[in-house]
Amino acid sequence: QICALLFVSLYILCHFIITHFKKHTDFTAADAQLSRRLGLCTFTLAVALGAVLLLPFSIISNEVLLSFPQNYYIQWLNGSLVHGLWNLVFLFSNLSLVFLMPFAYFFTESEGFAGSKKGIMARVYETSVVLLLLTLLVLGMVWVASAIVGNNAASRQSLYDLWEYYLPYLYSCISLFGVLLLLLCTPFGLSTMFTVTGKLLVKPRLLEDLDEQLSCTRLEEAAVSRRISSASCWLNLNVELLREQFFAIRSKRRKLELRHRASPWQRNLGYPLAMLGLLALTGISVLIVCFHVLELLLDDAAMPRGIQDASLGQVSFSIFGSFGAALQVVLIFYLMVSSVVGFYSSPLFTRLLPERQDTPLTKIIGNCVSLLVLSSALPVFSRTLGITRFDLLGDFGRFNWLGNFYIVFLYNMGFAGLTTLCLVKRVSWAVQAELICAFGEDRDAGTGAGVSHIPPPPPPALTLSLCPGLHKLPLPVTRSRPLGKPC
Incomplete structure (x- = not known):
């Protein structure tokens, strides 16, 4: 009952999420099975x-039972x-990836066999046949791969067990x-989040006078607006260029x-705290992975092997107790x-x-499949990197490659290296850009050149300076006709 209640809530x-993104025209089409396909996606x-x-629910449950x-x-x-x-998550993930989502996609693209009556059942028949052929193809490929990898009597015997061997493999x-x-x-997402945070929040700027920049920008906008409104055949103006500017x-x-x-407070406190939070979470993740690499070299128990019995409420899975468990949950959501x-x-x-x-x-359908692949790999991902000590339960711990030391070790090294590279690259470039912009504007203000940045100027011979900064604005005054001749 508790599992059913949780699943109904999800x-x-x-x-509501799919309804928010779905295309309205889909529901106006005369397709009685559309709601069922959306139900499969949901x-x-x-x-x-x-x-x-x-994994977060399991970690929190263990700490609650301990407390x-x-x-x-x-x-x-x-x-x-x-x-x-x-x-249940393992079973439903297999069911969705192998049967439900392929059926929904093939049913969307099907039209029925040639010569058959057009309708829902014709599309169902075609979808079922295509799905059956795809299943046989995939099972055949898995059978061949299994026979090549495991060339012994036990492996050959397990090839005939569909439920216990094929689907887990x-x-x-x-x-x-x-x-x-x-x-x-x-790692790419961690780097992107720094950029997105900088765009969404108001950034503090060093050595900056917002009032002067705003006043100068308003004058520039008014000057360009007047030039566009007064453009006529007397002046040879590039109106499109002026509009873009x-x-x-x-x-x-x-x-x-x-x-x-x-x-x-928002300008000088919100942005620094957000960036420091992202930097701290990323740095802690890298430190945990580096420490896990050392554990892999020294202790064989650090390998992400699974267990069959959930020993909850006996010992905390973090050396820092409840605080460490809460940090693990935050890191798991942050990485996802x-x-x-x-x-x-x-x-x-x-x-x-x-x-x-x-x-x-x-x-x-493509988004649901992609998110399912990413999310179902999250427990294995977190345990492989050592983000948490909670062992993989059920069939999640039966993956053969989890026992390969070289795969796990190289995976940890790759994550630590890529994340550190993206972090150093993003932070160092951002700091350099801010310093160059700040000191560049301060130098321009000291020389009277203005503090605002506007589009690249044309040749300086045809510019007009109305205030500091407007000397960069293109305002050509070349005549296209002699004086005294009408247009």
């Missing part, structure tokens, strides 16, 4: 969200519940792909007004958000980014 939440997204919450071991109201929170949740390959995708997306100056003026209206940001920011997957009220069904 399903309702995911339904189910898959709910499983993905459950996979994200799986209140004899409390009557939390007796329902036990090892069997947590173990059951891990098994196939999901192990999918999880390995998801973990590798997390390895590539997370006008929009650029207006955009800058609005940003300056937004910064001017921001309170000193970073991986999603990096996934949608990468050039390969930018087109999958959903748009509000304008996302077609095929793109929704």
Whole structure:
């Protein structure tokens, strides 16, 4: 009942999320099965969200049982519940990736076999046949790969066990792909989050006079506006160029007004705290991974092997107690958000980014599959990097590659190296840009050259200086006709 209640809550939440992004024209089409396909997408997204919450929920449950071991109201929170949740997430992830999402996609693209009556059942028949052929193809590839990798009697005997061998082996390959995708997306996402935070929050600027910049920008905007409104055949003006400069100056003026209206607390405290928080979380993650690398070299118990019994409420999984467990939960969510940001920011997957009220069904299916692959690999990702000491439960700990020391060691080294490189690159470049901009503006202000930055100027012979900074604005005055001749 508790598992059903949790899943229903996640399903309702995911339904509102998909409704927020789906394209309205889809529901006006005469397709009776559209709601069912959206239901499959909602189910898959709910499983993905459950996979994200799986490890944090387990860590919090362990700490709650440690803090209140004899409390009557939390007796329902036990090892069997947590173990059951891990098994259900594993089962539903396999079901969604192997059957539900391929069926939804093939049904969307199907039209029925040639010569058959057009309708829902014809599309169902075609989708079922295509899905069956795809399943046989995938199972055949897995059978061949298994026979090549494990050439012994036990492996050959297990080849005939579909439920106990094929699906865990196939999901192990999918999880390995998801973990590798997390390895590539997370450092890139960490770097992108610094940039996004700088754009969303009001940044403090060193040695800056906002009143002077705002006044000068308003004069520049008014000057360009007058030049555009007074353009005639008497003057040879590039109106399109002036319009582009006008929009650029207006955009800058609005940003300056937004910064001017921001309170000193928001301008001087909000941005530094946010950047320091991101920097601290990233640095702690790198330090934990580096310490885990040393553990891998010295202690064989640091390998991310799974267990079958959930020993909750006996010992904390962090040497810092409840504070360390809370930090582990924060880091897990932080890495997941970073991986999603990096996934949608990468050039390969930018087109999958959903748009509000304008996302077609095929793109929704692609997003659900991608998020499920990332989220189902999150527990393995966190345990492999040593972010948490909570062992993988159920079938998540049966992946063969988790016992390979070289894969785990190189994975940790790759994450630490890529994250450190992106962090140093992003922070050092940002600091250099701020210092160059600040001292450059201060030097310009000292020489009377103005403090505002406007679009690149044309040849200086045709410019007009109305105030400090306007000497960079192009205002050509070349006549196109002799005086005295009408247009």
